Amino acid sequence: MATRNTSKLARALLAPSVAILFVWMIVPLVLTLWYSFQTYNLLNPINTGFAGWSNYYYFLTDPSFFQAFANTLILVLSVLAITVIGGTLLGLLLDQPIFGQGIVRILVISPFFVMPTVAALVWKNMMLDPNYGIFAWLTTRFGIAPIPWLQDFPLFSVIIIVAWEWLPFATLILLTALQSLDEEQKEAAGMDGANFIRLFWYIILPHLARAITVVILIETIFLLGVFAEILVTTSGGPGYASTNIAYLVYHQALLDYDVGGASAGGVVAVILANIVAIFLVRIVGKNLDA
Amino acid sequence: MGSIALENVTKSFGNHTVIPPINLSIDDGSFVVFVGPSGCGKSTLLRLIAGLEDTTSGVIRIDGEDMTDTIPAKRQLSMVFQSYALYPHMSVYNNIAFPLKMANVDKSIIDQKVRAAAQTLNLTDYLDRRPRQLSGGQRQRVAIGRAIVRQPKAFLFDEPLSNLDAALRVNMRLEISELHQQLKTTMIYVTHDQVEAMTMADKIVVLNAGKIEQYGTPMELYRSPANRFVAGFIGSPKMNFIDGAEAAKFGAHSIGIRPEHMAISTGQGNWQGRVQVAEHLGSDTFIHVSVDGLGLITVRTEGEEPVKPGDMVWLTPDPAHIYRFDKAGVALTTH
Amino acid sequence: MARAVSTQKKWAWTIFAWIVALLIFFPILWTILTAFKTEGEAIAFPPHIIPNWTLENFVEVQDRSDYLKHFFNSVVISVGSTLLCLLVAVPAAWSMAFSPTKRTRDILMWMLSTKMMPAVGVLVPIYLIFKSLNLLDNLFGLTLILALIDLPIVVWMLYTYFKEIPVDILEACRMDGAVLWKEIVYVLLPMAVPGIASTMLLNIILAWNEAFWTLNLTAAQAAPLTAFIASFSAPEGLFWAKLSAASTLAIAPILLLGWFSQRQLVRGLTFGAVK
Numbered sequence: 042m043a044t045r046n047t048s049k050l051a052r053a054l055l056a057p058s059v060a061i062l063f064v065w066m067i068v069p070l071v072l073t074l075w076y077s078f079q080t081y082n083l084l085n086p087i088n089t090g091f092a093g094w095s096n097y098y099y100f101l102t103d104p105s106f107f108q109a110f111a112n113t114l115i116l117v118l119s120v121l122a123i124t125v126i127g128g129t130l131l132g133l134l135l136d137q138p139i140f141g142q143g144i145v146r147i148l149v150i151s152p153f154f155v156m157p158t159v160a161a162l163v164w165k166n167m168m169l170d171p172n173y174g175i176f177a178w179l180t181t182r183f184g185i186a187p188i189p190w191l192q193d194f195p196l197f198s199v200i201i202i203v204a205w206e207w208l209p210f211a212t213l214i215l216l217t218a219l220q221s222l223d224e225e226q227k228e229a230a231g232m233d234g235a236n237f238i239r240l241f242w243y244i245i246l247p248h249l250a251r252a253i254t255v256v257i258l259i260e261t262i263f264l265l266g267v268f269a270e271i272l273v274t275t276s277g278g279p280g281y282a283s284t285n286i287a288y289l290v291y292h293q294a295l296l297d298y299d300v301g302g303a304s305a306g307g308v309v310a311v312i313l314a315n316i317v318a319i320f321l322v323r324i325v326g327k328n329l330d331a
Numbered sequence: 332m333g334s335i336a337l338e339n340v341t342k343s344f345g346n347h348t349v350i351p352p353i354n355l356s357i358d359d360g361s362f363v364v365f366v367g368p369s370g371c372g373k374s375t376l377l378r379l380i381a382g383l384e385d386t387t388s389g390v391i392r393i394d395g396e397d398m399t400d401t402i403p404a405k406r407q408l409s410m411v412f413q414s415y416a417l418y419p420h421m422s423v424y425n426n427i428a429f430p431l432k433m434a435n436v437d438k439s440i441i442d443q444k445v446r447a448a449a450q451t452l453n454l455t456d457y458l459d460r461r462p463r464q465l466s467g468g469q470r471q472r473v474a475i476g477r478a479i480v481r482q483p484k485a486f487l488f489d490e491p492l493s494n495l496d497a498a499l500r501v502n503m504r505l506e507i508s509e510l511h512q513q514l515k516t517t518m519i520y521v522t523h524d525q526v527e528a529m530t531m532a533d534k535i536v537v538l539n540a541g542k543i544e545q546y547g548t549p550m551e552l553y554r555s556p557a558n559r560f561v562a563g564f565i566g567s568p569k570m571n572f573i574d575g576a577e578a579a580k581f582g583a584h585s586i587g588i589r590p591e592h593m594a595i596s597t598g599q600g601n602w603q604g605r606v607q608v609a610e611h612l613g614s615d616t617f618i619h620v621s622v623d624g625l626g627l628i629t630v631r632t633e634g635e636e637p638v639k640p641g642d643m644v645w646l647t648p649d650p651a652h653i654y655r656f657d658k659a660g661v662a663l664t665t666h
Numbered sequence: 667m668a669r670a671v672s673t674q675k676k677w678a679w680t681i682f683a684w685i686v687a688l689l690i691f692f693p694i695l696w697t698i699l700t701a702f703k704t705e706g707e708a709i710a711f712p713p714h715i716i717p718n719w720t721l722e723n724f725v726e727v728q729d730r731s732d733y734l735k736h737f738f739n740s741v742v743i744s745v746g747s748t749l750l751c752l753l754v755a756v757p758a759a760w761s762m763a764f765s766p767t768k769r770t771r772d773i774l775m776w777m778l779s780t781k782m783m784p785a786v787g788v789l790v791p792i793y794l795i796f797k798s799l800n801l802l803d804n805l806f807g808l809t810l811i812l813a814l815i816d817l818p819i820v821v822w823m824l825y826t827y828f829k830e831i832p833v834d835i836l837e838a839c840r841m842d843g844a845v846l847w848k849e850i851v852y853v854l855l856p857m858a859v860p861g862i863a864s865t866m867l868l869n870i871i872l873a874w875n876e877a878f879w880t881l882n883l884t885a886a887q888a889a890p891l892t893a894f895i896a897s898f899s900a901p902e903g904l905f906w907a908k909l910s911a912a913s914t915l916a917i918a919p920i921l922l923l924g925w926f927s928q929r930q931l932v933r934g935l936t937f938g939a940v941k
Contacts, residue, residue, distance in 0.1 A: 050765075058758035140677070147925050149690050154917065158892050158893075158896040208690070210935065213932055266785055266878065272881065287786045291882070307790055311787035318782045418853060433839075477842065
């Protein structure tokens with residue numbers, strides 16, 4: 042439907058967005074790349090010079106990197122598992138006929154709208170605190186000593202917090218997809234003699250497949266960069282027990298002021314994210330409708 | 332005032348040529364129907380005239396002026412879309428007034444013209460309603476109202492009746508024909524329904540894969556089809572085609588006889604066959620007869636014909652109405 | 667299921683669903699309740715459920731830490747980044763929805779991919795550039811960054827809404843004599859308003875809750891609510907009731923907005939893949 046008259050204008054209208062995004066992507070990345078090959082520490086600004094690969098070497102061989110890498114993987118995969126499985130179950134539950142369905146929905150999706158710093162602090166202080174938190178109160182009711190969650194299980198605690206935040210997102214997406222399932226398909230399956238398990242496996246799950254892949258793609262994008270929750274609760278500790286790649290780079294940039302090192306870390310983070318992205322987008326891209 | 336000419340117009344989408352070079356001349360004030368099967372390019376042709384698509388090459392003239400590169404807004408044509416394309420956020424009044432508003436016409440004149448159009452189309456009671464509150468037929472009238480209010484050089488209709496139910500379609504057909512008699516403006520009408528074409532047109536353009544198969548009055552197309560395609564497309568039920576030995580008897584590669592030109596008898600005739608299906612409409616009867624060596628032949632008789640499936644019958648074609656075609660499907664001049 | 671479910675069954679599901687929902691909502695509920703307790707009540711062990719319903723915490727939060735300034739900052743960056751985004755995104759989405767080319771799909775996917783770039787990858791240069799341009803702890807700089815990171819989502823979301831506008835209505839208005847700017851003003855924008863409003867809503871929510879750049883690029887002046895709350899993470903004395911009050915105020919607007927924008931959220935965050 043585009044004619045000669047409209048297509049020139051169309052390109053002009055599109056140009057600003059493309060240009061801006063392009064600059065936003067390229068310029069900082071190029072700078073990061075450049076810094077990564079420099080020795081540059083804000084605490085020692087005179088001592089600069091070409092560093093070769095040493096920043097990368099130190100970053101990648103430091104034990105903190107391996108831990109951060111592992112933690113990132115564990116965090117992302119755990120939260121994905123909890124939210125996708127939990128989201129599917131919750132979606133199925135909310136799809137049932139219940140009284141006050143609207144309010145139940147609102148209650149379930151609320152955690153997603155709570156800003157990460159508030160979510161983290163609420164969990165840190167009121168839920169997980171070993172002296173005054175709710176969990177502590179619950180465990181003492183059952184005669185067990187309260188557990189200092191953030192000290193003993195730092196990564197696990199962060200996973201719980203992040204999963205709590207993202208469960209509503211998965212639930213909402215999957216519930217929307219569930220409700221778009223044709224009622225007639227379910228009826229036909231019922232007439233064909235399918236019980237609920239069969240109905241779920243052969244009809245519902247395939248229908249949800251597209252929504253599930255979208256959820257996984259979107260969540261992964263955001264989960265790779267979990268930051269605020271760690272900053273506010275454990276600060277990556279004890280040691281590096283709850284540090285992920287994002288926090289590690291932040292640590293080096295704004296706490297150690299090691300510009301060179303942090304830049305190398307940033308480049309590594311970008312490469313890792315790209316690998317994940319290519320992988321995911323290829324699988325998911327077929328399902329995403331442009 | 333509203334003559335339209337296409338000179339060597341072509342249209343390709345990428346490497347795919349939808350319309351090979353077409354030459355067409357439409358007289359001012361005539362009602363021309365573009366008809367053809369799905370995908371034949373009739374809508375594309377209409378959109379080229381409207382300016383909604385660019386030509387790949389060739390010239391489009393409206394009243395002699397070259398309008399090939401003019402934007403649709405400046406071509407002074409009106410179009411009625413298959414989906415009516417009414418503005419959902421505007422009332423019926425504002426929908427009809429819109430073209431005049433775009434032309435910066437004075438408000439009082441707009442009011443005059445809108446009400447006049449509404450009256451012609453029986454829409455006066457609906458002027459304050461929104462499109463979603465109207466039925467299909469009413470929406471269609473609003474679309475027509477929007478088109479006529481501006482007095483364009485020509486009206487373009489893109490399958491406007493396709494979304495209506497059968498009874499409404501017949502009514503609207505009459506209304507559009509009456510409108511044409513009243514306004515005397517050029518109308519170009521696209522449809523895949525040959526009944527609409529035959530009943531409404533001054534002239535019909537039969538299109539097939541972008542090519543014009545024939546351009547003539549309805550009766551010309553009915554009586555003297557230029558080729559097998561046109562012969563089979565015009566007329567309902569379809570013309571019967573017979574190839575092979577029987578056709579050779581008449582000196583042609585294939586022959587055609589319309590169902591209404593076939594006589595049926597239980598006693599005697601040229602071809603013997605067995606009735607497969609008999610469709611009784613009361614006013615007519617369509618009888619589908621399986622004839623050995625010739626295939627399924629359709630016969631049309633007036634009134635009621637007391638045949639049932641399984642009956643043995645004899646068919647005789649009217650020799651004055653046998654059409655002969657050569658190997659390429661081109662009509663051979665009869666007798 | 668089309669068959670009517672027995673009321674018994676419905677109540678069983680209802681009770682189960684409500685229990686699960688309340689469990690999930692509990693931390694938020696607890697926070698809101700604690701905001702109305704005295705500090706003593708807040709740290710009582712075993713915990714007090716029903717608060718005293720005092721408003722002292724809300725007052726103190728504003729008095730001692732100028733809560734309103736940070737609230738104002740959040741509003742400015744959320745609304746500001748949204749408007750900035752719309753300025754370039756509306757034309758871009760219009761162009762791709764109504765004059766698509768062979769490249770359109772590629773461009774859209776590329777925009778999606780820019781969202782995948784981890785923020786830490788550019789933390790260093792952005793920080794240094796902002797430092798040298800005096801944009802650190804500056805509302806304008808923060809608004810700019812937030813506009814940039816949300817541009818892909820806004821473009822995508824507008825694109826999916828624009829694509830739903832039937833092309834033939836736009837063609838009809840061209841036939842009716844509307845030149846391009848009239849087409850946009852009289853037909854396109856009125857039809858697109860709901861979609862644009864939804865996109866704005868979603869972007870305001872995302873910008874309000876953004877917790878990376880708002881934490882790293884601001885200090886006392888430009889800190890929005892995310893950073894403000896984060897500053898309470900060091901346990902310098904227990905003042906949970908005040909923290910709860912501050913948190914409740916910080917999340918309340920977005921909770922409300924979010925409750926009303928569920929559908930838009932689904933569309934926007936899945937890049938239109940699920941509607």
